[in-house]
Amino acid sequence: MPAKGKHRRPKHHKITRKLALAGTGGAALTLPLISATTAGAVETATAPAARTLVAATPAxxxxxxxxxxxxxxxxxxxxxxxxxxxxxxxxxxxxxxxxxxxxxxxxxxxxxxxxxxxxxxxxxxxxTALKPAAAPTYANNLDGWIRESLAVMAKHGIPGTYNGIHRNVMRESSGNPLAINNWDINAQNGIPSKGLLQVIDPTFQAYHVPGTSLNSYDPVANITAACNYAAARYGSIDNVNGAY
Missing domain, CATH: 3.10.350.10 (LysM domain)
Known part of the structure; x- marks a missing residue:
């Protein structure tokens, strides 16, 4: 992101489709995660073959x-x-x-x-050791959002580290998931930069990662899409040290 007061060139590489967010001025943000539901296949039941019952041997x-x-x-x-x-x-x-x-x-x-x-x-x-591990839970704060994003990124082979993400988040939004830039050239063109890593709607849409929210203000979705874009353009979010 450029220094305050300076205009930036259009960030044609940034992304996301527009999502109407009513009343974001200071209001708490509800960030539901989107999960895909697959309709179950209908199977035809087959009668089991006749079999001889054998008394079970006691354990x-x-x-x-x-x-x-x-x-x-x-x-x-x-x-x-x-x-x-x-x-x-x-x-x-x-x-x-x-x-x-x-x-x-x-x-x-x-x-x-x-x-x-x-x-x-x-x-x-x-x-007990054979029981599947419980799904990890993440804190609803910047630390938790980054860690959850890293877990999603790992599943999709997207590079990036905690420090690289944190450094860019603090420069772009100071950790505010509702941050929006209403003054630069992108805003003038109707596609303001949004969220923790200040992603514009076209970029968010193009680099959205399945399994994350379609809301560009969602912290995990915003971080993951931005890291996906940074990986494609710069090799990793770790290589980003300024406006991207």
């Missing part, structure tokens, strides 16, 4: 064994292939057996598949 942790006279922990563990042998079997059933693992009362039901608490905890941790 390992639910398997039990009724102790008979003469049974020993080592014998039960060996017969039922208990992982870890009689020590694992004892650890899982200590509350039923008591403090003497060599004596087990006939009739009690031992848990065959249950594992000691430490093993169960490690299994739980492994299952």
């Amino acid at each position: 390992a942790d639910d398997a039990t064994y009724s102790v008979k006279a003469g049974d020993t922990l080592s014998g039960i563990a060996s017969k039922h292939s208990v992982s870890g042998g009689w020590k694992t079997l004892y650890a899982a059933n200590k509350s039923l057996i008591g403090n003497n693992p060599s004596i087990i009362r006939p009739g009690i039901k031992l848990k065959l598949g249950a594992q000691p608490e430490a093993v169960r905890a490690s299994r739980s941790a492994a299952r």
Whole structure:
């Protein structure tokens, strides 16, 4: 952007279609994100082929064994292939057996598949690790807008760094997403520069990145489109150090 009071040459490279914004003078800006909805395909249901039902085998942790006279922990563990042998079997059933693992009362039901608490905890941790990570959330401020833009840019292969974006934003708009230039040659031509990186409507339209808002005042959409344009013209927003 040029110094205040100086006229700039038309920025034919800047972009965005005009979007009517009523009452932007100081009012808070509501910035909804646009998401695409895909109509679901209609499928024809096919009756499943006849099949024979087989009784399900109990899960390992639910398997039990009724102790008979003469049974020993080592014998039960060996017969039922208990992982870890009689020590694992004892650890899982200590509350039923008591403090003497060599004596087990006939009739009690031992848990065959249950594992000691430490093993169960490690299994739980492994299952938790397999859960998909929650979508990141971003603060509704300049830091959050830049970070969200960088995430979108990464998906689309658009170069740029946090520092490069921040430096240009502060020069162009001082971080005000509602900033608009109503005095330069672009404004006189009816396409004023708008938003954090002062993008004109034609440029915003040409370099708009899918998945971001169609509102040129939207902080993330504005940053991402400007960075997309800067990448095409200068190689990266990091290479922009003045009016572009």
